[in-house]
Amino acid sequence: MTQVALMNQVVEWVNEAADQIREKLKSPIMVEEKSNRHDLVTNVDKETEAFLVEKIRTNYPDDHILGEEGLGDNLSDTKGRIWVIDPIDGTLNFVKQQENFCIMIGIFEDNVPILGFIYDVVKDEFAYGGAKTGVFLNSQSVNQVENVCLRDGLIGVNGAMFCHNTFNVRDIAIEAVGVRMLGCAGLDFLNVIRGKQNGYISNLAPWDFAAGVALSEPLGLKCSKFDGSPYDILGERQYFLVATQKTYEEIANY
């Protein structure tokens, strides 16, 4: 199967998942706390992950899966094809706002990101594609991102990092023309790949960045752990940076 065919197939699955989510938003949502009161999960997160995992297991039984809600595999290496799933990224927004959340899937092959999918369900903005297929937003090809420097653009930051000035994030943010805090990594990636923010600094689990890196790198953006080392899709939560080349280098010097 070509990457384009795979991309189109996953676009269909994600659209189907989004339809189910829209339907479920009409009824009350069941919310539970995970690690703490800022970290929620709902029946819709779990059901959406189950739906996507079932599609992958049925169609690609030899592939591996990492999923936020625990239906994936325990992986010890990055060989073969790995699907990294966040069924609802921005669960707090989902619960409190019923919008500003995304479905995200990243597909890696031998540790190389090949395809990413980020769907802002309520706004109906769907970015998908990768290095070989090209990147699309709602069927339109997405252009290379302009290489904007830090002080000429908006930067997205993680609230806790900004609060504690982790890695001097507050100083970096002051240098930018403005700071945004959206509570959903997928929304930040959608902004960065469309040139609406020149970077995003956060503390992310693999399912928070897998789709984003697959979409960002082909558009000329740079992604890594905050210390410059490669991001790790088998790792725990990691300080993460995506930015234009210029912004990335400026931030590296803070």
Add this chain to the structure above:
Amino acid sequence: MTQVALMNQVVEWVNEAADQIREKLKSPIMVEEKSNRHDLVTNVDKETEAFLVEKIRTNYPDDHILGEEGLGDNLSDTKGRIWVIDPIDGTLNFVKQQENFCIMIGIFEDNVPILGFIYDVVKDEFAYGGAKTGVFLNSQSVNQVENVCLRDGLIGVNGAMFCHNTFNVRDIAIEAVGVRMLGCAGLDFLNVIRGKQNGYISNLAPWDFAAGVALSEPLGLKCSKFDGSPYDILGERQYFLVATQKTYEEIANY
């Protein structure tokens, strides 16, 4: 003229202004710095203010106007009817993202807010109304906002205040379930009046809050300067708080 008739007339003007803005977004925008590089103005801000001011002057020659871009009056008291205009709230977003900005108009009579209008132009979400007319979002009546306490909701904050921990805003924000920074007061008000955020703390000029208070107070929300004193539509930029009653009281105790 009844307040309902006035409301409907202004809804038409704002829709017309929004159509013009959408049209202008198809051509390059002319951007200038005002007080500093974070404070921009464009030809579209100026032209939109001119359009709205002309409508008001023609239809209501005895009324007074306060406008962000300087086409209004110099007022020394709050007698009579005063229109407070922000033609494009969130100009940085307008310039860098071509979305996430609002048209805002607040109408005061003898210092009492009677009508407010906030239109997220690109998302096409238009809130309008007041205490006597009721509050509407895209023609649907908006319900009283649930009286949520600080730790059960999201709070919107101003980036500079969060950065410098002005009035312990960082401590307040940590108590909330999550912090959002949108770069546009109108978007925060739209969230608060729809129960999607339980408050918003910022440093605002009268044109940044006039529309918002006219919409918020009838829905059971509380608005004032951050120190609890009444907001001042003739004043300079002022630390400002809008929140549910419970959240407001909790914040007052920080």
